[in-house]
Amino acid sequence: MARKISMKQAINEALDQEMARDPSVIVMGEDIVGGAGGDGERDAWGGVLGVTKGLYAKHGDRLMDTPLSESAYIGAAIGAAACGMRPVAELMFIDFMGVCFDQIYNQAAKFRYMFGGKAQTPVVIRTMVGAGFRAAAQHSQMLTPLFTHIPGLKVVCPSTPYDTKGLLIQSIRDNDPVIFCEHKNLYGIEGEVPEASYTIPFGEANVVREGKGCSIVTYGLMVHRSLDAAAALAKEGVECEVIDLRTLSPLDIDTVLESVTKTGRLVCVDEASPRCSIAADVSAQVAQQAFGALKGPIEMVTPPHVPVPFSPPLEDAYIPSAAQIAAAVKRTFAGGKH
Amino acid sequence: MANITPIVMPKWGLSMQEGTVMSWLVEEGATISVGTPILEVETDKIANAVEAADPGLLRRRIAGEGQTLPVKALLGVMADVEVSDAEIDAYIAAYVVPAVSEGDEEATPAYSFADVDGIRVRFARRGGDSGVPVLLLHGFGGDLDNWLFNLDALAERAPVIALDLPGHGQSDAKLPGTSAKALAAFVVRFLDQLDIESAHLVGHSLGGAIAAQIALDAPARVASLALVCGAGLGDEIASPYIEGFVAAGSRRELKPVLEMLFADPSLVSRQMIDDVLKYKRIDGVEDLLRRLGGELFDGGRQAAQPARELGSVGKPLLVLWGKDDRIIPAAHAANAPPGATVKVFDRAGHMVMMEKANEVNAMLKQHIGA
Numbered sequence: 001m002a003r004k005i006s007m008k009q010a011i012n013e014a015l016d017q018e019m020a021r022d023p024s025v026i027v028m029g030e031d032i033v034g035g036a037g038g039d040g041e042r043d044a045w046g047g048v049l050g051v052t053k054g055l056y057a058k059h060g061d062r063l064m065d066t067p068l069s070e071s072a073y074i075g076a077a078i079g080a081a082a083c084g085m086r087p088v089a090e091l092m093f094i095d096f097m098g099v100c101f102d103q104i105y106n107q108a109a110k111f112r113y114m115f116g117g118k119a120q121t122p123v124v125i126r127t128m129v130g131a132g133f134r135a136a137a138q139h140s141q142m143l144t145p146l147f148t149h150i151p152g153l154k155v156v157c158p159s160t161p162y163d164t165k166g167l168l169i170q171s172i173r174d175n176d177p178v179i180f181c182e183h184k185n186l187y188g189i190e191g192e193v194p195e196a197s198y199t200i201p202f203g204e205a206n207v208v209r210e211g212k213g214c215s216i217v218t219y220g221l222m223v224h225r226s227l228d229a230a231a232a233l234a235k236e237g238v239e240c241e242v243i244d245l246r247t248l249s250p251l252d253i254d255t256v257l258e259s260v261t262k263t264g265r266l267v268c269v270d271e272a273s274p275r276c277s278i279a280a281d282v283s284a285q286v287a288q289q290a291f292g293a294l295k296g297p298i299e300m301v302t303p304p305h306v307p308v309p310f311s312p313p314l315e316d317a318y319i320p321s322a323a324q325i326a327a328a329v330k331r332t333f334a335g336g337k338h
Numbered sequence: 339m340a341n342i343t344p345i346v347m348p349k350w351g352l353s354m355q356e357g358t359v360m361s362w363l364v365e366e367g368a369t370i371s372v373g374t375p376i377l378e379v380e381t382d383k384i385a386n387a388v389e390a391a392d393p394g395l396l397r398r399r400i401a402g403e404g405q406t407l408p409v410k411a412l413l414g415v416m417a418d419v420e421v422s423d424a425e426i427d428a429y430i431a432a433y434v435v436p437a438v439s440e441g442d443e444e445a446t447p448a449y450s451f452a453d454v455d456g457i458r459v460r461f462a463r464r465g466g467d468s469g470v471p472v473l474l475l476h477g478f479g480g481d482l483d484n485w486l487f488n489l490d491a492l493a494e495r496a497p498v499i500a501l502d503l504p505g506h507g508q509s510d511a512k513l514p515g516t517s518a519k520a521l522a523a524f525v526v527r528f529l530d531q532l533d534i535e536s537a538h539l540v541g542h543s544l545g546g547a548i549a550a551q552i553a554l555d556a557p558a559r560v561a562s563l564a565l566v567c568g569a570g571l572g573d574e575i576a577s578p579y580i581e582g583f584v585a586a587g588s589r590r591e592l593k594p595v596l597e598m599l600f601a602d603p604s605l606v607s608r609q610m611i612d613d614v615l616k617y618k619r620i621d622g623v624e625d626l627l628r629r630l631g632g633e634l635f636d637g638g639r640q641a642a643q644p645a646r647e648l649g650s651v652g653k654p655l656l657v658l659w660g661k662d663d664r665i666i667p668a669a670h671a672a673n674a675p676p677g678a679t680v681k682v683f684d685r686a687g688h689m690v691m692m693e694k695a696n697e698v699n700a701m702l703k704q705h706i707g708a
């Protein structure tokens with residue numbers, strides 16, 4: 001079958017198959033159908049980048065175009081989830097979460113806990129993350145740490161079409177609120193994806209490259225940059241192990257610790273801002289739980305602590321590169337300072 | 339140049355594109371006979387020894403240890419003593435790695451699909467069109483890639499078809515029934531679909547029991563039988579394996595289970611575990627395996643033992659086993675009916691067709707040629 005599809009198609013297929021399987025799955029968001037009330041081309045857009053294109057023709061009004069009010073429709077999705085539906089809400093860019101944050105962190109994340117386990121909130125909020133799209137400071141952020149910080153939310157950020165389909169299906173079937181982060185610069189990458197439905201459990205990191213020299217722990221677009229760095233380092237005789245966390249909450253720290261115990265070295269790569277990031281979190285946990293295994297200082301590779309620049313050369317310089325990751329790996333061997 | 343024989347990177351399985359030379363097992367200047375392990379090669383799926391297909395004198399080791407090279411790349415050169423070093427240098431300089439182009443693969447797709455009784459099954463077809471075909475049947479939870487070291491080797495002798503059983507590999511996650519009889523009937527209808535009158539059946543583990551059942555129920559469709567660590571010849575089967583395989587939901591849980599399959603557990607690669615997990619995570623598969631395992635192998639006992647009745651069928655029978663098989667004891671080979679050819683390999687486990695690929699291929703070729 002060796003069928004290759006893009007990450008965008010993997011998302012569409014996961015939504016399509018889950019809508020066909022479970023009538024309580026509904027999809028809502030801005031322009032996800034596209035052109036409602038227009039000249040009959042109700043399925044024209046399929047969202048801002050066409051991810052949901054074609055689903056309206058198959059599932060009709062279980063896909064809803066919403067008004068341009070995130071606070072209203074994210075709240076509606078959470079309410080529908082509390083009442084037994086399985087809504088998948090698309091919130092164009094994670095940068096827009098601010099206006100509906102109360103619904104997410106103070107309501108959805110708390111229902112199961114505050115109602116003594118009697119309420120569940122099986123909502124998925126799909127959202128685009130990441131820089132490199134020339135979309136400026138308000139449409140380019142990697143805000144994964146904000147959501148990972150909140151108990152009660154699950155946070156997913158896949159790096160391949162295969163993982164995307166399996167994790168999105170898992171997210172839809174999961175009974176807790178899930179923030180599903182899609183890197184917009186990965187929408188076009190292709191990979192082998194089974195036609196049948198399948199799930200990937202949360203909290204299982206993927207060792208995407210094995211090596212004994214240094215562990216590189218990352219997720220999302222940075223998995224690909226880290227693999228590039230590992231390939232370059234292999235030519236110099238340094239074998240890196242690259243770990244794709246896949247889900248940030250729950251976090252598979254066991255796989256990280258196992259790897260660091262083997263390699264004795266750790267580089268955490270994160271596209272989020274450096275302070276209180278996933279990289280900082282993983283580094284702290286390793287320092288706490290596997291200090292004895294470390295042969296060199298833990299290194300972090302992140303953007304600088306500034307907004308994402310709009311200038312293309314500055315934006316390119318902002319996003320961590322394979323060269324920066326390779327240099328960080330070498331620092332773990334050199335014993336520290338640059 | 340007629341007396342220069344190249345040693346090239348083998349192609350093990352349909353997806354292999356490159357391999358890494360782990361170590362040379364013979365020195366330059368050594369005389370090699372057919373079947374001598376020459377060097378150890380590792381792919382992302384598994385490691386194995388490249389064995390000599392022709393006898394000769396190893397004149398030159400070209401591939402360095404640790405080097406990753408494409409399929410058909412020149413690894414070494416064998417030549418008679420009369421051949422000068424200059425001639426060998428010229429041969430090496432002129433060698434061009436034959437391209438395995440995308441176009442070739444599209445012309446002969448690696449896999450095909452057939453619809454049998456409403457179940458879509460995947461199969462691979464190799465070799466020519468003439469002669470009685472060989473049908474390879476994998477075991478419980480396996481798929482046609484279990485034959486990656488055997489498919490192309492057997493295809494030199496006869497057309498070869500390897501099937502993903504229903505509910506396995508990339509076939510639909512559906513079963514035609516959970517008994518050996520139902521699975522055998524399904525395979526016969528698969529042969530109907532492909533217009534195959536009769537075939538040499540080669541069955542591994544559960545596939546062996548299915549092959550034996552076909553020989554009992556539809557003897558006209560069977561030219562010969564080969565059972566590789568076959569089920570159906572005795573009572574016991576390791577329930578920790580069957581139950582562990584069904585229950586394992588993560589790489590950590592699955593690894594020790596898969597290690598039971600090999601005499602050398604280091605053969606279980608990350609890629610092998612990932613491939614099995616990808617299969618197991620498809621909707622319906624876990625439930626289907628639980629039902630199948632429960633019906634066929636409940637409590638560590640084989641419910642049906644059709645291979646014990648093969649004496650009455652009178653088909654040529656080859657029984658191969660790994661001595662260290664921890665799933666089905668190699669002692670079951672003794673239950674083979676009189677007249678069967680039996681071979682038990684040392685230092686091999688349940689996946690003997692992988693661990694002793696070259697020897698198994700040689701015996702299978704001889705068996706189907708007889």
